[in-house]
Amino acid sequence: MIGSLLQPEIEELxxxxxxxxxxxxxxxxxxxxxxxxxxxxxxxRADVAIFRILPRDSAATVFSHLPPDHQEHLLRALxxxxxxxxxxxxxxxxxxxxxxxxxxxxxxxxxxxxxxxxLSQARDLLGYPPNTAGxxxxxxxxxxxxxxxxEQALAYTRQFGRGKETLNVLYIVDRNGILLGDVRLGAVVxxxxxxxxxxxxxxxxxxxxxTMDRQDxxxxxxxxxxxxxxxxxxxxxxxxxxxxxxxxxVAEEEATEDIQKIGGMEALDAPYTQVGFFDMLKKRGGWxxxxxxxxxxxxxxxxxxxxxxxxxxxVALFVPLIISSGGNSGxxxxxxxxxxxxxxxxxxxxxxxxxxxxxxxxxxxxxxxGAVGFCRIVLWHYLGWAHYxxxxxxxxxxxxxxxxxxxxFGSLVGAMLPFILRRVGLDPATAxxxxxxxxxxxxxxxxxxxxxxxxxHNTLLKGV
Amino acid sequence: MIGSLLQPEIEELxxxxxxxxxxxxxxxxxxxxxxxxxxxxxxxRADVAIFRILPRDSAATVFSHLPPDHQEHLLRALxxxxxxxxxxxxxxxxxxxxxxxxxxxxxxxxxxxxxxxxLSQARDLLGYPPNTAGxxxxxxxxxxxxxxxxEQALAYTRQFGRGKETLNVLYIVDRNGILLGDVRLGAVVxxxxxxxxxxxxxxxxxxxxxTMDRQDxxxxxxxxxxxxxxxxxxxxxxxxxxxxxxxxxVAEEEATEDIQKIGGMEALDAPYTQVGFFDMLKKRGGWxxxxxxxxxxxxxxxxxxxxxxxxxxxVALFVPLIISSGGNSGxxxxxxxxxxxxxxxxxxxxxxxxxxxxxxxxxxxxxxxGAVGFCRIVLWHYLGWAHYxxxxxxxxxxxxxxxxxxxxFGSLVGAMLPFILRRVGLDPATAxxxxxxxxxxxxxxxxxxxxxxxxxHNTLLKGV
Numbered sequence: 030m031i032g033s034l035l036q037p038e039i040e041e042l043x044x045x046x047x048x049x050x051x052x053x054x055x056x057x058x059x060x061x062x063x064x065x066x067x068x069x070x071x072x073x074r075a076d077v078a079i080f081r082i083l084p085r086d087s088a089a090t091v092f093s094h095l096p097p098d099h100q101e102h103l104l105r106a107l108x109x110x111x112x113x114x115x116x117x118x119x120x121x122x123x124x125x126x127x128x129x130x131x132x133x134x135x136x137x138x139x140x141x142x143x144x145x146x147x148l149s150q151a152r153d154l155l156g157y158p159p160n161t162a163g164x165x166x167x168x169x170x171x172x173x174x175x176x177x178x179x180e181q182a183l184a185y186t187r188q189f190g191r192g193k194e195t196l197n198v199l200y201i202v203d204r205n206g207i208l209l210g211d212v213r214l215g216a217v218v219x220x221x222x223x224x225x226x227x228x229x230x231x232x233x234x235x236x237x238x239x240t241m242d243r244q245d246x247x248x249x250x251x252x253x254x255x256x257x258x259x260x261x262x263x264x265x266x267x268x269x270x271x272x273x274x275x276x277x278x279v280a281e282e283e284a285t286e287d288i289q290k291i292g293g294m295e296a297l298d299a300p301y302t303q304v305g306f307f308d309m310l311k312k313r314g315g316w317x318x319x320x321x322x323x324x325x326x327x328x329x330x331x332x333x334x335x336x337x338x339x340x341x342x343x344v345a346l347f348v349p350l351i352i353s354s355g356g357n358s359g360x361x362x363x364x365x366x367x368x369x370x371x372x373x374x375x376x377x378x379x380x381x382x383x384x385x386x387x388x389x390x391x392x393x394x395x396x397x398x399g400a401v402g403f404c405r406i407v408l409w410h411y412l413g414w415a416h417y418x419x420x421x422x423x424x425x426x427x428x429x430x431x432x433x434x435x436x437x438f439g440s441l442v443g444a445m446l447p448f449i450l451r452r453v454g455l456d457p458a459t460a461x462x463x464x465x466x467x468x469x470x471x472x473x474x475x476x477x478x479x480x481x482x483x484x485x486h487n488t489l490l491k492g493v
Numbered sequence: 494m495i496g497s498l499l500q501p502e503i504e505e506l507x508x509x510x511x512x513x514x515x516x517x518x519x520x521x522x523x524x525x526x527x528x529x530x531x532x533x534x535x536x537x538r539a540d541v542a543i544f545r546i547l548p549r550d551s552a553a554t555v556f557s558h559l560p561p562d563h564q565e566h567l568l569r570a571l572x573x574x575x576x577x578x579x580x581x582x583x584x585x586x587x588x589x590x591x592x593x594x595x596x597x598x599x600x601x602x603x604x605x606x607x608x609x610x611x612l613s614q615a616r617d618l619l620g621y622p623p624n625t626a627g628x629x630x631x632x633x634x635x636x637x638x639x640x641x642x643x644e645q646a647l648a649y650t651r652q653f654g655r656g657k658e659t660l661n662v663l664y665i666v667d668r669n670g671i672l673l674g675d676v677r678l679g680a681v682v683x684x685x686x687x688x689x690x691x692x693x694x695x696x697x698x699x700x701x702x703x704t705m706d707r708q709d710x711x712x713x714x715x716x717x718x719x720x721x722x723x724x725x726x727x728x729x730x731x732x733x734x735x736x737x738x739x740x741x742x743v744a745e746e747e748a749t750e751d752i753q754k755i756g757g758m759e760a761l762d763a764p765y766t767q768v769g770f771f772d773m774l775k776k777r778g779g780w781x782x783x784x785x786x787x788x789x790x791x792x793x794x795x796x797x798x799x800x801x802x803x804x805x806x807x808v809a810l811f812v813p814l815i816i817s818s819g820g821n822s823g824x825x826x827x828x829x830x831x832x833x834x835x836x837x838x839x840x841x842x843x844x845x846x847x848x849x850x851x852x853x854x855x856x857x858x859x860x861x862x863g864a865v866g867f868c869r870i871v872l873w874h875y876l877g878w879a880h881y882x883x884x885x886x887x888x889x890x891x892x893x894x895x896x897x898x899x900x901x902f903g904s905l906v907g908a909m910l911p912f913i914l915r916r917v918g919l920d921p922a923t924a925x926x927x928x929x930x931x932x933x934x935x936x937x938x939x940x941x942x943x944x945x946x947x948x949x950h951n952t953l954l955k956g957v
Contacts, residue, residue, distance in 0.1 A: 059697050061716045094716075187683050196679025197661040197720060214678050215660025219651050233523050251745060252525045252558075254738045256661060256720050273737045274718045277744060281715060284748030285832050291755060292828025292926060293821050301833040302843075306853070313825050314858055317900075320821050321862050325869055327813040332879060335806045342803040345812075349791035349934055352813060353820075357757050357784050357927040361777050364756025368749050369765040379766075389770070394778055398785050405789055415796060436781075462756060462926045463821040470813055 036069055043075050052082045060087050064094035077106045080115070089118025096303055097130045104135055113142040120194055121147070122167040122275070125154035154269075162246050163239035165279065166260040166269030169194045172202040173226050175209055180222035186214065195272050198257045201226055208259055208267040210234045236261045239268055246271060247280045248373045287371060290456065291364055293320065293463030316461070323467040327352075330471055334478040341489040343418050344427075344481050351431050352473040354398055355439035356466030362387055362443030363465045367457045370447055380448040387444040388437060395436030399429030420488055431480045435473040442468055500533055507539050516546045524551050528558035541570045544579070553582025560767055561594045568599055577606040584658055585611070586631045586739070589618035618733075626710050627703035629743065630724040630733030633658040636666040637690050639673055644686035650678065659736050662721045665690055672723050672731040674698045700725045703732055710735060711744045712837045751835060754920065755828055757784065757927030780925070787931045791816075794935055798942040805953040807882050808891075808945050815895050816937040818862055819903035820930030826851055826907030827929045831921050834911055844912040851908040852901060859900030863893035884952055895944045899937040906932055 042051040055063055063083070067076045080088055080103065092100060092115050104112060116124060116139065124143070128136055128151060143151065150168055157163025171193055173182050182199065190196050199217065201209045212230050220229045236259045237246055249258065250273055257272045286296040295312040297304050304312075331338070331348075338345045366383065369375040375383065403425040410421035417424045443465045447457035482490060506515040519527055527547070531540045544552055544567065556564060556579050568576060580588060580603065588607070592600055592615060607615065614632055621627025635657055637646050646663065654660050663681065665673045676694045684693045700723045701710055714722065714737055721736045750760035759776040761768050768776075795802070795812070802809045830847065833839040839847065867889040874885035881888045907929045911921035946954060 056695075057697060059699060059717060061718070062697075065716075183682060186679070190679060190683045193679075195720070196677070196682065213660070214682065215650070215654060215657075218647060218660065218678065218682070219654045231520075233521055233526075235523055247741070247745070250738070251741055252529075253523060254525070256659070256736075256738065272720075273741060274714070274720065277711070277715055277737060277741050280741060280744050280748070281711070281836065284744070284752070285836065288748070288752055288755060288828050288832045291752060292825050294825045294828075297829065300836070300838040301829055302838055306850070310854060310857055310861075313822070313854070314861055317818070317821055317825070317858055317862060318865055321814070321818055321865060322869075324814045324817050325866070327817075328810045331810040331813070335810065338802065338809050339806040342799045342806070342809075345802050345806075345809045346792045346795040346799065348809075348812060349795070349816060349938065350785070350788050353788050353791075353927075353930065353934060354781070354785055356817075356820075356930070357781055358777070360925075360927050361756050361758045361781070364752050364758075365761065365765055368752045372745065372749065372764070374764040374766055386770070390774060390777070393774055394781055397774075397778055398781060401782055401785060402789070405786075461824075463817075463824050466817065466820070466930075470817060474813065 036066060039066060040070065040075070043070075043078055048078075048082055051079070055079065055083065060090035061094045063087070063091045067091070067095065068099065074106065076103055080107060080111060085114045086118050088115050093119055093123045096299065097127075098299075098303065100127060101131055101135055104131070104139060109138075109142055112139065116143060117147065120167050120169060121150040121154055122165050122269075124151045125164065129155065129159075157239055160243045161239065162237045162241045162243065162260050162271060163268070165243070165275050166239070166271050167194045168269045170257075170259075170270045171196060171199045172267070173199050173212070175201050175203060175225065175227050177226050178223050179217050179220040179226065179229060182212075182217050182226050183222075186217075194270065195257055198255070198270070199226075200259055200267060200270070202267050206266045208234065208236055208261050208265055211259060236265075236267075237271065238263065243279050244283050244371055245373065247276055247283065250276045283371065287367060287458040290458035291367060291461050293317075293461040316463075320463050320467050324470060326471045327474055330474045330478075334474075337478065337481065337490050341418060341485070343424065344478075344485070344489070347424075347428055348474065348477065350402070351428065351435055351477045352470045353466075354395075354432055355435035355469040355473040356462075357439070358391060358394055358436045359439035359443030359465035359469045360462035362390075362440045363447060363460045363462060366444050366447045367460065370451060370457050377448060377451060380445065383444050383448070384441070387440045391437035391440030392433060394440065395433035396429075398436060399432035402428045402432060418489055420485070423484055423488060427477075427481050427484045430484070431473075431477040434476040434480065435469070438472055438476065439465070439469040442472075500530060503530060504534065504539070507534075507542055512542075512546055515543070519543065519547065524554035525558045527551070527555045531555070531559065532563065538570065540567055544571060544575060549578045550582050552579050557583055557587045560763065561591075562763075562767065564591060565595055565599055568595070568603060573602075573606055576603065580607060581611065584631050584633060585614040585618055586629050588615045589628065593619065593623075621703055624707045625703065626701050626705045626707065626724050626735060627732070629707070629739050630703070630735050631658045632733045634721075634723075634734045635660060635663045636731065637663050637676070639665050639667060639689065639691050641690050642687050643681050643684040643690065643693060646676075646681050646690050647686075650681075658734065659721055662719070662734070663690075664723055664731060664734070666731050670730045672698065672700055672725050672729055675723060677720075700729075700731075701735065702727065707743050708747050708835055709837065711740055711747065714740045747835065751831060751922040754922035755831060755925050757781075757925040780927075784927050784931050788934060790935045791938055794938045794942075798938075801942060801946065801954055805882060805949070807888065808942075808949070808953070811888075811892055812938065812941065814866070815892065815899055815941045816934045817930075818859075818896055819899035819933040819937040820926075821903070822855060822858055822900045823903035823907030823929035823933045824926035826855075826904045827911060827924045827926060830908050830911045831924060834915060834921050841912060841915060844909065847908050847912070848905070851904045855901035855904030856897060858904065859897035860893075862900060863896035866892045866896060882953055884949070887948055887952060891941075891945050891948045894948070895937075895941040898940040898944065899933070902936055902940065903929070903933045906936075 171186055171190055196214050198211050198213055200211050203209055212226050216230050235253050239260050257270045259270050260268045289296045294316050406425040407421055409415040446460035450459050451457045635650055635654055660678050662675050662677055664675050667673055676690050680694050699717050703724050703726055721734045723734050724732045753760045758780050870889040871885055873879040910924035914923050915921045
């Protein structure tokens with residue numbers, strides 16, 4: 030909440046090439062504020078000027094805070110030496126994430142400037158499947174041996190602690206690299222100096238497999254309230270740590286993706302303000318066209334009832350009302366279930382329980398909406414606002430019965446689709462509200478016209 | 494990931510009243526796993542049995558991990574002495590959150606058992622408006638004076654650090670209680686023992702006003718990547734700290750609320766599996782009924798075009814297709830904008846920029862969908878699958894032109910509604926996908942029939 034006040038001043042300094050003054054002005058700012066400042070600067074190449082001046086450590090941190098496309102732009106503009114310096118200051122997980130997102134030519138130039146050790150750390154992280162714990166762990170942690178005392182652990186941390194991602198939690202590892210436990214630095218400081226490190230905190234070992242999906246990682250952090258968790262391979266060897274501030278970013282990204290998918294589009298993968306116009310069109314247009322093609326089936330379905338519509342146009346008036354109610358109840362159910370699956374409140378095996386519950390909910394909600402609709406139609410008739418071809422009660426009953434069927438069907442489809450998608454290995458959030466609505470629209474039409482034919486075949490729809 | 498394996502064994506121990514063995518079995522478990530175990534235990538009052546046995550500290554932690562309704566149930570079952578012991582072990586922010594959620598009678602009993610000091614801490618936290626930083630800060634932190642050296646700070650932490658929420662970050666506060674800065678314990682440990690604490694970390698002070706909205710707090714944590722941030726009043730006095738693990742919970746809760754609202758319902762405020770059937774109906778039924786009443790306007794709108802429908806039923810066939818496309822594009826736009834506002838990627842003042850962009854997007858997407866629709870209709874005509882009363886090109890043009898209008902309007906309404914809601918002080922997520930779809934349906938019908946009248950008045954709709 031600081032940077033924006035200084036912006037005009039900083040621009041002035043760059044324009045006048047007052048580099049020393051600029052260096053001083055930047056020294057008082059947090060790296061994340063400098064990153065924000067860079068994004069707001071109108072001037073071309075102002076970012077490169079700032080990077081020439083920043084001390085190496087904060088240059089790397091500022092760089093980590095920039096969006097991917099701006100990072101790419103900067104990498105192309107910086108000299109090899111500057112690039113090396115920025116990269117060397119980044120943590121391996123940030124390096125890995127950067128390398129993964131860059132076009133091949135930039136990656137090649139970038140891998141050339143990494144030292145062999147940095148390269149191998151970044152490569153290790155990249156060896157895990159996307160969106161698993163292995164991708165965003167960092168190997169920069171302090172490992173203690175189990176025979177150390179609190180005093181020794183403190184001295185060891187003092188000696189080897191610099192440059193680690195976090196010192197908040199230290200890890201107890203045996204000579205074979207097997208994780209035995211962890212201990213908070215705060216607990217080490219306040220402990221009896223002569224107690225051995227495994228004695229300090231009596232808490233059980235909690236660890237994360239490197240292959241765990243990142244949404245599961247978020248839930249593990251929520252469950253255990255820790256500031257960092259260790260990542261292990263399937264033999265229990267400690268590989269790295271994940272810190273909760275990275276997990277917060279993951280949680281927000283996952284939620285953003287889910288919200289955009291539920292809205293009926295591809296995830297944008299970048300802030301709205303930074304997605305290009307045509308990129309945006311592509312991410313929205315694809316799903317819109319697919320939904321549109323699905324929805325053309327409604328025209329086909331209605332085509333089958335064209336004679337009925339021509340005979341009694343009044344039947345057509347309620348089409349949008351009926352099918353939208355099915356879509357709305359489906360949209361509710363799918364949003365609830367997608368989120369409950371993401372938070373691991375529901376597991377795949379719970380589908381049968383949800384099935385029963387949503388049938389009951391759908392029936393109750395449909396009956397309720399139908400009653401509202403029935404009253405509305407009868408009321409309009411008595412007020413003389415609509416005539417319903419002289420059969421208000423029959424039409425009102427048709428609407429009521431159809432709504433029970435359509436809303437029940439909508440709730441059920443909305444609730445089951447996320448389970449089915451998860452079962453076949455797809456993202457449950459693909460069961461977007463518009464997708465469910467489209468599915469329900471076609472079926473809803475068939476339900477409605479079938480009910481109408483059954484109820485009205487002796488009156489309005491006689492002889493059709 | 495440990496508890497579930499032990500469950501049958503634990504049940505066995507409780508049934509046989511083997512309390513000592515039970516105590517031993519629980520000692521090896523993390524409090525969050527014990528909480529999970531309690532939720533899974535089928536036996537009535539098994540939870541009370543477990544709470545009798547747990548040591549005081551872990552009893553409080555286990556209790557914090559239970560869902561609110563289970564906490565309430567337990568509080569009623571525990572003796573006053575047990576309740577005191579559980580509460581005393583909880584941090585003030587957890588106490589405050591608990592008190593806020595309980596029915597008045599339980600709260601009264603509970604406030605009686607709190608010590609005056611605990612009560613005043615919990616009351617302080619409760620004095621801030623709901624969903625602000627003041628509500629989930631904790632006053633349990635270590636404050637250093639600026640003249641202390643690293644060595645003194647370490648000794649001070651050793652002496653006063655027990656029982657604090659976190660020792661990961663220590664706070665530098667002057668004699669008047671004004672926050673001067675913070676320093677990580679890890680940096681204190683690795684620093685030159687003789688340097689004073691303000692010298693250790695050259696980073697600028699970042700703090701959070703107590704009245705800041707909790708979604709803003711999440712974004713501040715994302716920006717600064719800190720494990721804890723200090724909370725201050727408007728004069729800069731330090732009031733407490735917020736730790737990132739609490740912020741992770743807030744971020745997930747906020748996203749859950751937004752997703753459920755976007756789905757077109759009230760936020761559930763509890764996991765799906767723990768919301769009662771009738772509660773669920775209430776939270777879904779209210780919005781469904783409101784949307785339904787809004788949607789009855791489509792019947793009114795279509796009533797105005799009943800003559801046209803009776804004359805050329807073919808026109809009615811495309812109604813669901815057209816209006817659903819408007820709803821889908823609106824659903825996309827509203828989800829994107831709601832999320833961008835929540836993440837503070839967009840500010841209120843950006844509405845004008847979004848307005849221009851969404852008009853352009855909507856027009857492009859509508860023109861694209863219209864082209865798809867045009868081809869589909871003409872193709873069906875040539876394949877002989879539909880006859881369109883002999884005017885396939887006129888109908889296809891009607892669909893095309895209408896889609897441009899409806900999709901543009903849908904994108905615009907979907908994008909602007911969240912801004913308007915935020916402007917008048919409501920939650921932007923109230924602009925749910927179904928809400929936008931309903932708004933767009935009514936207007937979409939009018940657009941479609943108006944275009945149809947303009948294009949078809951000399952042919953299919955002659956003389957209407």
